[in-house]
Amino acid sequence: MAPRGQFNARQEGQRFLTALKSIAPNPRNLREEWEYLTDEFAEFRHNVESTDELIQDPAVASVNAYVAKYPQYNGAFGPDVEWVLLAGERRYRAQLDLLTPEGKIAVVLRNKLVEQGDFVLLSENGYRKGWDLIQEAQLIDRIRREEGLTYDQILERLGGHPAIKRRSDISKRVALLVLEDGPLRRSIRQGEPGLEPSYLLVTKLKTQERIEEGWALMQAKGITAKAACEILLGETPTAAEVAENPTPAGAGPSSPTASGPDAGLGHAETAGQEQAAATGPAETSGRDRTAGKEGAGFVDETSAGDESRVPAQARPGKLVPRPVGRWAGADLVAGRIDSCVKVVESQTWPKLDDATRFVVVHSILEASAPALDLALQITGGPAESGGDRLSYVADLEASEDGVLRMAYAIALATDELSLRAAGDRLDDRAAGYLARLQSGAGYDTTDYQQALLAVSSTKL
Known part of the structure; x- marks a missing residue:
């Protein structure tokens, strides 16, 4: 067999025939074995067999190009493997059932796609079964961790993704990763109950046990996610909310939405949004x-x-x-929160000495529930689990800059809540908060100019 380096002579975009045994599945692909045992996949395989050709050729990269991007997989491929799948694993798996290992299929060389990493997996939608919400969340979270990208940068890179058009489409998916294996997670993997109802159950009911109770209640009574949450939280749902759903439980246009809070957003913000x-x-x-x-x-x-x-x-x-503050309008709030996100994400976090860590940790432990909830929205981090603040802070400390990010976000959130309560006038604290958003994120303070002029110590 020729050495692997010889195959790099093929041209980018070239279509060629290669034996199935020379192709390895992408080790970063999130598909699980049960997905190839469903009736839907059996029908897909039958269509491939009936047409005797694939609608679209699988895309591959050379092993050398793949390992250059992901060195952790060096030595992971067998001696016969020359190519790694980048897109089209279902098509490849269908052929495995129809051909011998020596059987050949047409592929297209796309070494340049390797540099796009998981964006290739997340963006691929044509001629294939799309990812479920959990898989999309896993891919997004992996991109964020490995590529060091913010949600806004991920959104920009995704471009025209049919289902992920807003930052909240990303953060709501990532929020579902707190779910452990259970009936709801498995149902989401199979297409129900959809993003908005699942997100509402997670953010309102908090604990795994309570979340599963909510999903069971939706199924048993044919009610919306919002109604199930209200029942479990001792609230009174409206007649419309408890009416039997014409679509699968919690899905479709009749489902309530959480009005788009971000990942980890807790009760203090979502309750008002609903x-x-x-x-x-x-x-x-x-x-x-x-x-x-x-x-x-x-x-x-x-x-x-x-x-x-x-x-x-x-x-x-x-x-x-509820009292209405002049600076609590939805547009103004959304703009400020966007700027808070940018300010936090622009920071470079120093190493903590013991004394500073002690102060930072206690600022999180003593934060009010509304401030923590809003800080979670700013950071896009996971919500508290079961209200155990000590364990939550311990998890944050496992990340090198986790506690500093959260403490900084809590400080911004506290200033934000103070500003919302400011009524018609601003004080030095509010002016300082706006000045920070302006200098750190380019926030436009035009709407506040008259009120800021009355603050003697700070004028923007």
Whole structure:
């Protein structure tokens, strides 16, 4: 057999025949064996056999090109392997059942695609069965970790992906990764109940046990995810929410939406957003954020300070109409949160000494629930599990800069909540917060100029 280097003489984009045994599946592909045992795949294989050809040739890279991108797989391929699949594994697997290992199929050389990494897997949609929501989330999370890209950068690189058009489409998928193996996760893998209902169950019910209860309730009673959450949280769903769904449980246009909070967003923000779900709030600033939208819902008048901004669904107590602050409009809030994300992501985090770590950790432990929830939205991190703040901080410390990112996001979130409660006037704290967003993210402060002029110590 010729040495592997000889095959690099083939031209990029060249179509050629090669034996099945010379092709290795992509070791980074997330498909599982059960996906090749379904009736749907059997029908796909039958179509391949009936037409005696593939609609689209699988794309391959040379082993050398693949290992150059992913050196961890050096030595992982057998001596007969010359090519690694980049796209078209279902087509390849269908041929495995129809041909001998020496049987040849047509492939296309696409070494340049290797540099695109997981974007090739995530973007490939033509002539194939798409990824399920969990697989998409795993690919996005792997891109974020390995490529060091922000959600906005991932969104830009994805371009015209048919299902991922907004930042919230990314963050909602990643939020589903907190699900352990169980009925809901398996149902999501098979196409139900869809992104919005799944995201609502995860962010509202928090724990695995409660989430599974919500999914079971949706199936048993044919109700929406929102109704199931309200029932389990001791709230009263409307008649429309408990009406039997004409579509599979929680799916389709009748499903409630969470109005687009980001990954890990907890009760303090999502509860208020669900109020707007029925009317479908408009997209703002390229994201589906309506966190902090005022004028709907109620607050607990027994709470003080920033806690009074939390929707009443998050806490028990006497209900009174929510006050409306001048700076709490949906457009202004969305723009500020976008800038907070950019400010956090632009930071370079230093090494922590013991004293600084002690202060940073305690700032997270002592953060109010609304501030933590909003900080989770800013960082796109996983939500607290079961309300165990100590364990949550310990998990953050496992990451080199996890606690610093979260502490910084909490500081911004606290300033944001203070600004929302500022009414018609700004104070030095609010002006300093806006100045940080302007210098760190280019935030436009035009809407605040008159109020800022009244603040003597800071003028932007």
